[in-house]
Amino acid sequence: xxxxxxxxxxxxxxxxxxxxxxxxxxxxxxxxxxxxxxxxxxxxxxxxxxxxxxxxxxxxxxxxxxxxxxxxxxxxxxxxxxxxxxxxxxxxxxxxxxxxxxxxxxxxxxxxxxxxxxxxxxxxxxxxxxxxxxxxxxxxxxxxxxxxxxxxxxxxxxxxxxxxxxxxxxxxxxxxxxxxxxxxxxxxxxxxxxxxxxxxxxxxxxxxxxxxxxxxxxxxxxxxxxxxxxxxxxxxxxxxxxxxxxxxxxxxxxxxxxxxxxxxxxxxxxxxxxxxxxxxxxxxxxxxxxxxxxxxxxxxxxxxxxxxxxxxxxxxxxxxxxxxxxxxxxxxxxxxxxxxxxxxxxxxxxxxxxxxxxxxxxxxxxxxxxxxxxxxxxxxxxxxxx
Amino acid sequence: xxxxxxxxxxxxxxxxxxxxxxxxxxxxxxxxxxxxxxxxxxxxxxxxxxxxxxxxxxxxxxxxxxxxxxxxxxxxxxxxxxxxxxxxxxxxxxxxxxxxxxxxxxxxxxxxxxxxxxxxxxxxxxxxxxxxxxxxxxxxxxxxxxxxxxxxxxxxxxxxxxxxxxxxxxxxxxxxxxxxxxxxxxxxxxxxxxxxxxxxxxxxxxxxxxxxxxxxxxxxxxxxxxxxxxxxxxxxxxxxxxxxxxxxxxxxxxxxxxxxxxxxxxxxxxxxxxxxxxxxxxxxxxxxxxxxxxxxxxxxxxxxxxxxxxxxxxxxxxxxxxxxxxxxxxxxxxxxxxxxxxxxxxxxxxxxxxxxxxxxxxxxxxxxxxxxxxxxxxxxxxxxxx
DNA sequence: ATAACTTATTCCAATGAATTTACTAAGTGA
DNA sequence: TCACTTAGTAAATTCATTGGAATAAGTTAT
Numbered sequence: 001x002x003x004x005x006x007x008x009x010x011x012x013x014x015x016x017x018x019x020x021x022x023x024x025x026x027x028x029x030x031x032x033x034x035x036x037x038x039x040x041x042x043x044x045x046x047x048x049x050x051x052x053x054x055x056x057x058x059x060x061x062x063x064x065x066x067x068x069x070x071x072x073x074x075x076x077x078x079x080x081x082x083x084x085x086x087x088x089x090x091x092x093x094x095x096x097x098x099x100x101x102x103x104x105x106x107x108x109x110x111x112x113x114x115x116x117x118x119x120x121x122x123x124x125x126x127x128x129x130x131x132x133x134x135x136x137x138x139x140x141x142x143x144x145x146x147x148x149x150x151x152x153x154x155x156x157x158x159x160x161x162x163x164x165x166x167x168x169x170x171x172x173x174x175x176x177x178x179x180x181x182x183x184x185x186x187x188x189x190x191x192x193x194x195x196x197x198x199x200x201x202x203x204x205x206x207x208x209x210x211x212x213x214x215x216x217x218x219x220x221x222x223x224x225x226x227x228x229x230x231x232x233x234x235x236x237x238x239x240x241x242x243x244x245x246x247x248x249x250x251x252x253x254x255x256x257x258x259x260x261x262x263x264x265x266x267x268x269x270x271x272x273x274x275x276x277x278x279x280x281x282x283x284x285x286x287x288x289x290x291x292x293x294x295x296x297x298x299x300x301x302x303x304x305x306x307x308x309x310x311x312x313x314x315x316x317x318x319x320x321x322x323x324x325x326x327x328x329x330x331x332x333x334x335x336x337x338x339x340x341x342x343x344x345x346x347x348x349x350x351x352x353x354x355x356x357x358x359x360x361x362x363x364x365x366x367x368x369x370x371x372x373x374x375x376x377x378x379x380x381x382x383x384x385x386x
Numbered sequence: 387x388x389x390x391x392x393x394x395x396x397x398x399x400x401x402x403x404x405x406x407x408x409x410x411x412x413x414x415x416x417x418x419x420x421x422x423x424x425x426x427x428x429x430x431x432x433x434x435x436x437x438x439x440x441x442x443x444x445x446x447x448x449x450x451x452x453x454x455x456x457x458x459x460x461x462x463x464x465x466x467x468x469x470x471x472x473x474x475x476x477x478x479x480x481x482x483x484x485x486x487x488x489x490x491x492x493x494x495x496x497x498x499x500x501x502x503x504x505x506x507x508x509x510x511x512x513x514x515x516x517x518x519x520x521x522x523x524x525x526x527x528x529x530x531x532x533x534x535x536x537x538x539x540x541x542x543x544x545x546x547x548x549x550x551x552x553x554x555x556x557x558x559x560x561x562x563x564x565x566x567x568x569x570x571x572x573x574x575x576x577x578x579x580x581x582x583x584x585x586x587x588x589x590x591x592x593x594x595x596x597x598x599x600x601x602x603x604x605x606x607x608x609x610x611x612x613x614x615x616x617x618x619x620x621x622x623x624x625x626x627x628x629x630x631x632x633x634x635x636x637x638x639x640x641x642x643x644x645x646x647x648x649x650x651x652x653x654x655x656x657x658x659x660x661x662x663x664x665x666x667x668x669x670x671x672x673x674x675x676x677x678x679x680x681x682x683x684x685x686x687x688x689x690x691x692x693x694x695x696x697x698x699x700x701x702x703x704x705x706x707x708x709x710x711x712x713x714x715x716x717x718x719x720x721x722x723x724x725x726x727x728x729x730x731x732x733x734x735x736x737x738x739x740x741x742x743x744x745x746x747x748x749x750x751x752x753x754x755x756x757x758x759x760x761x762x763x764x765x766x767x768x769x770x771x772x
Numbered sequence: 773a774t775a776a777c778t779t780a781t782t783c784c785a786a787t788g789a790a791t792t793t794a795c796t797a798a799g800t801g802a
Numbered sequence: 803t804c805a806c807t808t809a810g811t812a813a814a815t816t817c818a819t820t821g822g823a824a825t826a827a828g829t830t831a832t
Binding site for chain 1: 789790791
């Protein structure tokens with residue numbers, strides 16, 4: 001049970017409309033004040049006054065004149081892409097990744113730090129210090145994606161087994177140290193935020209991003225908002241049972257999706273059936289698929305088949321028409337997508353499937369840092385639905 | 387991709403705060419102006435002026451004084467439960483049900499009309515006319531739940547095979563005829579709205595109501611909002627495949643949840659295995675369970691088992707902690723819940739299951755009309771999250 | 773070239789909802 | 803009776819949006 005909604009005050013209205021104007025310009029590319037007014041239903045006066053603030057804040061710039069349509073030519077506005085820089089952090093199991101991006105998600109700096117087994121927090125500080133040292137644009141804040149159960153509202157890492165973190169108030173720690181706004185969220189959720197902000201399905205009301213790597217997690221947008229769940233555990237689809245009498249999973253059950261469709265499951269199976277001197281890698285799987293290796297293809301098809309079942313469940317439940325696959329397995333591209341789509345068609349209603357678009361992410365290995373920064377962007381500048 | 391959010395205007399703010407005050411009183415039972423101010427963070431002045439309007443509108447009344455706590459005793463306010471009456475309609479496959487309820491969901495009138503094979507719309511008019519004829523409180527509007535694909539935003543029944551309706555602009559038709567606000571939604575969605583407004587999990591941020599009758603559908607609340615889906619098809623879980631090589635379903639696939647866990651599937655199986663002179667009914671199943679009939683119990687357990695799998699998927703995906711079962715099968719109560727909970731524990735992560743609460747609906751057979759009225763209530767008076 | 777017209781943008785007074793401050797109402801406790 | 807507390811109202815203030823007029827800067831018809 002959640003409490004009452006917030007009250008509406010003048011300041012709130014002001015902020016809301018200010019963000020609305022900014023978003024219109026952000027989405028519009030190069031747009032005039034009048035067109036912003038038309039788009040938002042705000043009066044030209046209100047738009048002008050907000051644009052004045054945005055110009056003052058150096059978030060927006062005037063970029064020339066539109067051709068006249070029989071009257072005074074409009075002054076075109078566009079977002080000053082590097083008006084702010086954003087720090088995005090990816091606290092992965094084995095390394096820390098950090099990027100500095102601009103307001104459009106263009107990467108301006110990238111730092112990586114292999115975890116040395118020592119205090120993770122200290123190494124995180126080190127990474128942020130490095131990133132900040134090389135930046136001279138005003139920094140909007142810090143966004144963080146991390147594995148585990150993360151209370152985004154409180155800014156607390158409730159559980160992150162791999163990192164040894166338990167109820168760590170990371171937001172407040174970093175906020176105090178750097179004097180910047182800090183936001184954190186689960187890495188799968190953050191991946192979805194990345195797609196929602198910078199990906200191909202930008203601004204989709206309903207969007208499901210399935211992250212297939214060592215484990216399998218999903219990030220879900222419903223009605224334009226990220227789904228956290230009642231205990232910040234939404235998207236744990238790795239442990240959905242798809243093979244009632246399958247392999248034992250680390251969670252204690254049998255036949256979890258993770259045991260048949262995760263990247264590690266695939267590679268482990270390859271190591272067992274087609275041993276090499278070195279363990280298999282995704283790149284080698286790609287090569288084998290290109291060479292049409294039947295054993296490899298059969299294993300990939302199997303993974304795709306079960307992913308298709310899981311996605312069919314999602315599509316049936318939520319009627320989300322945009323599904324995106326991310327994570328290392330997504331690198332297989334069409335070799336994964338084609339059998340997956342077949343499986344989806346077998347396991348969900350035809351009318352639903354026909355309208356569903358399953359794609360592979362195009363954001364690459366920076367997706368988590370991008371999403372972390374997008375989380376920050378959404379909260380600080382309102383580049384987000386309402 | 388959805389458009390920009392709406393602008394904030396003074397009128398909007400006013401309406402927002404007006405509704406906020408009303409909701410605080412609605413939720414509060416008997417509450418003073420000052421306490422409303424504390425709860426909402428509005429100033430006492432703002433609360434007072436809004437309360438004045440609510441008193442004027444006869445939506446709220448003063449109901450006495452609170453004991454003094456060392457100062458002037460507070461005047462208690464409460465919602466005038468019958469200040470408005472709401473029409474809720476259930477357009478079922480074989481009959482039309484209509485109720486008039488008050489602001490608290492208390493039923494003031496009930497009318498039923500068996501469909502005679504003729505024009506459904508004409509019979510719907512007839513039902514509404516009957517309901518209106520016997521009411522003398524001001525009517526807030528009309529809410530409708532119907533099977534099929536319903537565009538709630540547009541107020542259009544896109545597809546309702548059983549009723550022979552296709553792209554019927556029901557909202558506008560009824561709105562013109564009766565001069566009242568009209569809202570419609572899919573019956574499963576409406577069922578969830580009923581639980582969210584009047585049920586045991588009132589105001590739960592995340593809530594899944596599974597409706598098991600002839601078919602199986604779900605209504606889902608996420609982040610306090612009903613999930614419609616991209617094409618108004620959310621909640622179609624009846625056709626999730628739970629038995630990869632099971633029975634052929636009417637949808638063309640094999641082993642859909644509907645083929646093993648719907649009320650009709652259960653009764654059909656009983657008619658086949660334990661034939662009677664009359665077809666089996668749910669009441670007879672209840673009686674057989676009370677008498678511990680092993681065959682009946684095995685079949686119920688089987689249905690529960692597969693429902694448990696489907697619910698495990700939902701819980702894993704959404705981390706919703708409130709699950710409610712409604713529809714005719716839910717009448718089996720604990721005989722259904724116990725095996726279902728066992729199955730859920732087998733198919734979802736322990737930590738998730740431990741926090742999940744699976745219950746049976748207590749709203750009975752008026753649930754759709756109640757939910758339809760609640761949809762109206764939410765939209766007209768803002769008894770809803772934001 | 774000039775006048776008439778369009779369209780974009782700004783200026784300025786008016787509006788109105790929330791806020792602030794001051795005040796009244798109505799109790800308790802010393 | 804007086805000091806104090808709490809509830810609620812009234813009047814003055816604030817400030818973001820609004821609406822109308824003014825200005826800027828073009829195009830089109832004459």
